[in-house]
Amino acid sequence: MIIDCHGHYTTAPKALEDWRNRQIAGIKDPASMPKVSELKISDDELRESIEKNQLRLMKERGSDLTIFSPRASFMAHHIGDFQVSSSWAAICNELCYRVGQLFPEHFVPAAMLPQSPGVDPATCIPEMLKCVDQYGNVGINLNPDPSGGHWTSPPLTDRHWYPIYEKMVEYDIPAMVHVSTSCNACFHTTGAHYLNADTTAFMQCLTGDLFKDFPTLRFVIPHGGGAVPYHWGRFRGLAQELKKPLLKDHLLNNIFFDTCVYHQPGIDLLTQVIPVDNILFASEMIGAVRGIDPETGHYYDDTKRYIEASTIVVGDDRHKVYEANARRVYPRLDAALKAKGK
Amino acid sequence: MIIDCHGHYTTAPKALEDWRNRQIAGIKDPASMPKVSELKISDDELRESIEKNQLRLMKERGSDLTIFSPRASFMAHHIGDFQVSSSWAAICNELCYRVGQLFPEHFVPAAMLPQSPGVDPATCIPEMLKCVDQYGNVGINLNPDPSGGHWTSPPLTDRHWYPIYEKMVEYDIPAMVHVSTSCNACFHTTGAHYLNADTTAFMQCLTGDLFKDFPTLRFVIPHGGGAVPYHWGRFRGLAQELKKPLLKDHLLNNIFFDTCVYHQPGIDLLTQVIPVDNILFASEMIGAVRGIDPETGHYYDDTKRYIEASTIVVGDDRHKVYEANARRVYPRLDAALKAKGK
Numbered sequence: 213m214i215i216d217c218h219g220h221y222t223t224a225p226k227a228l229e230d231w232r233n234r235q236i237a238g239i240k241d242p243a244s245m246p247k248v249s250e251l252k253i254s255d256d257e258l259r260e261s262i263e264k265n266q267l268r269l270m271k272e273r274g275s276d277l278t279i280f281s282p283r284a285s286f287m288a289h290h291i292g293d294f295q296v297s298s299s300w301a302a303i304c305n306e307l308c309y310r311v312g313q314l315f316p317e318h319f320v321p322a323a324m325l326p327q328s329p330g331v332d333p334a335t336c337i338p339e340m341l342k343c344v345d346q347y348g349n350v351g352i353n354l355n356p357d358p359s360g361g362h363w364t365s366p367p368l369t370d371r372h373w374y375p376i377y378e379k380m381v382e383y384d385i386p387a388m389v390h391v392s393t394s395c396n397a398c399f400h401t402t403g404a405h406y407l408n409a410d411t412t413a414f415m416q417c418l419t420g421d422l423f424k425d426f427p428t429l430r431f432v433i434p435h436g437g438g439a440v441p442y443h444w445g446r447f448r449g450l451a452q453e454l455k456k457p458l459l460k461d462h463l464l465n466n467i468f469f470d471t472c473v474y475h476q477p478g479i480d481l482l483t484q485v486i487p488v489d490n491i492l493f494a495s496e497m498i499g500a501v502r503g504i505d506p507e508t509g510h511y512y513d514d515t516k517r518y519i520e521a522s523t524i525v526v527g528d529d530r531h532k533v534y535e536a537n538a539r540r541v542y543p544r545l546d547a548a549l550k551a552k553g554k
Numbered sequence: 555m556i557i558d559c560h561g562h563y564t565t566a567p568k569a570l571e572d573w574r575n576r577q578i579a580g581i582k583d584p585a586s587m588p589k590v591s592e593l594k595i596s597d598d599e600l601r602e603s604i605e606k607n608q609l610r611l612m613k614e615r616g617s618d619l620t621i622f623s624p625r626a627s628f629m630a631h632h633i634g635d636f637q638v639s640s641s642w643a644a645i646c647n648e649l650c651y652r653v654g655q656l657f658p659e660h661f662v663p664a665a666m667l668p669q670s671p672g673v674d675p676a677t678c679i680p681e682m683l684k685c686v687d688q689y690g691n692v693g694i695n696l697n698p699d700p701s702g703g704h705w706t707s708p709p710l711t712d713r714h715w716y717p718i719y720e721k722m723v724e725y726d727i728p729a730m731v732h733v734s735t736s737c738n739a740c741f742h743t744t745g746a747h748y749l750n751a752d753t754t755a756f757m758q759c760l761t762g763d764l765f766k767d768f769p770t771l772r773f774v775i776p777h778g779g780g781a782v783p784y785h786w787g788r789f790r791g792l793a794q795e796l797k798k799p800l801l802k803d804h805l806l807n808n809i810f811f812d813t814c815v816y817h818q819p820g821i822d823l824l825t826q827v828i829p830v831d832n833i834l835f836a837s838e839m840i841g842a843v844r845g846i847d848p849e850t851g852h853y854y855d856d857t858k859r860y861i862e863a864s865t866i867v868v869g870d871d872r873h874k875v876y877e878a879n880a881r882r883v884y885p886r887l888d889a890a891l892k893a894k895g896k
Contacts, residue, residue, distance in 0.1 A: 356740070357740070361705070362704070362705075363703070363704075363738055363740040363741070365740070366739060366740075367739055367740055396705055397708060397709055398698070398699070398705040398707070398708075398709055398754060398758070399705070399754060399757075400757045400758070400760075400761055400792075402788075402792065403753075403757035403760065403761070403788070403789065403792045404750075404753050404754045404757040404758075407750075407753050407780075407781045407785060408746075408749075408750035408753060408754065408781075411745075411746050411749050411750060411753075411781065412740055412741055412742075412746045412750065415741075415742045415745035415746040416740070416742070416746075418742075418745065419742055419745070435785070435788075436784070436785070438749075438781050439749045439750075439753065439780050439781035439784065441784065442778070442781060442783065442784035442815065442820050442823060443749060443777070443778070443815060443816070443817075443820060444817055444819070444820065445815070445816035445817025445820060445843075445847065445854050446744075446745070446777075446815070446816045446817075446842065446843055446854070447745065448817075448847065448849075448854075449816055449842075449843030449844075449845050449847065449854040449855075450742075450744065450745045450842065450843060452845045452848075453843065453844065453845060473784065473785060473787070473788070474785070474787035474788045474791055475785075475786055475787025475788075475790075475827070476787075477786070477823050477826050477827050478784050478785060478786065478787060478823070480823075481784060481819050481820070481822075481823045484819050485817070485819050500788065500791075500792065501787075501788055501791030501792060501795065502791075502795065503791050503794045503795060505787060505790065505791065506794075507790075512787050512788070512790075512791040513791075
């Protein structure tokens with residue numbers, strides 16, 4: 213089985229965006245704030261939005277199951293207050309849950325949180341637990357910068373975040389550390405902010421001792437870990453200067469990288485320097501980069517091709533990257549699959 | 555000849571730091587603000603600080619000439635106002651100039667600018683021109699984020715920066731795009747902020763059309779370009795989505811990457827995906843990562859070893875990376891060398 217651990221619902225019916233725009237307008241004009249119940253999207257609409265897009269590509273490319281979360285750039289936690297984020301997260305998470313119900317063989321949901329700048333992350337726990345308990349979510353997306361590019365929250369190693377971690381550990385679910393839209397003009401969302409956040413999150417963990425407090429806490433750093441594998445020597449050296457253990461002991465029991473790196477040399481570097489047990493297959497398809505690479509004739513985000521062409525990830529290692537690592541990092545996914553005899 | 559385009563005076567005599575600390579104290583207590591003339595560092599002290607450190611390592615490792623600028627993390631443009639930055643830049647630039655005078659075969663200066671958050675970059679021009687005209691500086695370091703991790707300045711493509719670019723073009727000097735200390739707790743200075751800034755600067759240039767306005771403007775993106783080469787497919791794909799020309803035409807006449815990547819696989823990736831004409835040898839020695847890599851037994855920042863071990867950069871390409879590209883990107887360096895018959 214090939215599990216893609218990083219998919220977002222980037223193709224949701226337009227009614228979702230329309231509702232969100234009305235919600236944003238409602239922040240300034242409460243009389244026009246829409247009710248959650250005013251959003252109507254039928255199962256047929258959901259089916260069509262998936263069958264023509266993600267599911268079609270999964271079949272064409274040969275992946276089986278996607279861990280599917282709300283569109284990352286649309287989380288936009290910087291907009292409005294906790295109540296705004298709360299309604300929006302509930303709507304988006306319900307849609308991903310419904311997709312999972314409609315296509316149980318192909319999609320399993322992961323939740324966005326109703327984060328809001330300056331608001332205690334503990335406020336996210338009810339939505340998080342609803343998604344796990346009632347919706348069968350196997351992971352969450354945690355935004356280390358709900359301000360959207362102003363980086364006003366404490367580092368991920370700060371106790372500020374511990375209420376989330378306590379529940380993650382209790383429920384044995386990992387977090388993909390994933391920012392949302394940048395509202396800072398310096399940072400292009402998918403070309404700078406996403407990659408910077410990946411690098412930043414890793415370095416926060418490197419300087420801290422978070423995993424001493426939470427030995428079983430697990431983070432997936434997306435987009436191939438930002439700049440981290442390319443600068444693996446730098447990070448090993450910085451850990452050494454900071455008198456930290458070797459990175460494999462200090463971080464690699466808890467931090468994992470996905471394969472959302474959109475060219476062969478990048479995947480080759482990732483797989484060369486990061487232990488195979490820490491790499492999870494992913495594509496983030498129909499995401500930041502949707503075109504066809506003129507140098508290969510294939511979609512940039514068809515990351516399975518790079519793994520297939522790899523001379524580094526071979527044999528049983530390929531099974532680890534495609535399936536076994538995801539089942540280990542997402543135990544609730546593993547349990548759900550086993551319950552189906554898979 | 556082997557030219558290292560990225561060296562900072564990280565080993566300046568302690569009197570410099572002491573003076574700076576007094577200056578910082580003087581921001582709150584003007585009566586205690588030191589005069590520039592109160593800083594006394596003798597030529598012997600400068601010689602010792604260089605001979606025991608950078609020059610020793612250059613000789614051991616086999617590089618000949620370093621483009622030498624004030625310590626990046628000490629620029630700290632976020633501290634105080636323009637006047638504070640102005641005195642500090644003048645002091646630091648004078649020291650690098652004196653190092654160049656003391657060791658003319660081995661060091662040529664590049665200038666830091668007296669940037670200050672919210673202040674018009676045009677205010678930096680007098681210091682910049684003094685450094686070029688009187689001190690023989692061959693380039694500048696331009697900080698895209700003088701706020702130190704809050705990213706409050708406009709992107710590098712904004713007209714805000716044009717006064718600097720006009721003088722760079724007029725004087726035919728490149729800028730290394732280099733941030734300074736992060737005062738944002740989210741960003742570790744050398745493990746996150748530096749790399750993020752490199753990625754950010756590249757993406758700002760990608761989304762804009764700066765080099766249409768300044769076809770001869772040249773930026774060196776340090777630290778191997780942050781995350782850029784590792785995600786070269788992503789950046790090629792983003793340019794495509796934004797209807798920009800191919801990156802080689804859109805950016806690579808104007809943007810260059812250094813080799814401050816501290817392990818062999820990183821250097822191999824850099825040299826595999828970035829055209830050789832866009833790669834300049836550099837080490838940033840005695841900088842962020844000063845230790846010895848237990849995996850190799852050699853210093854992480856001994857980047858010449860990675861180039862020597864490369865099977866990609868061979869023959870005339872090695873000469874380009876070591877010397878010819880630097881002479882092309884820094885024409886005033888080339889002219890100074892030619893004037894000496896080199």
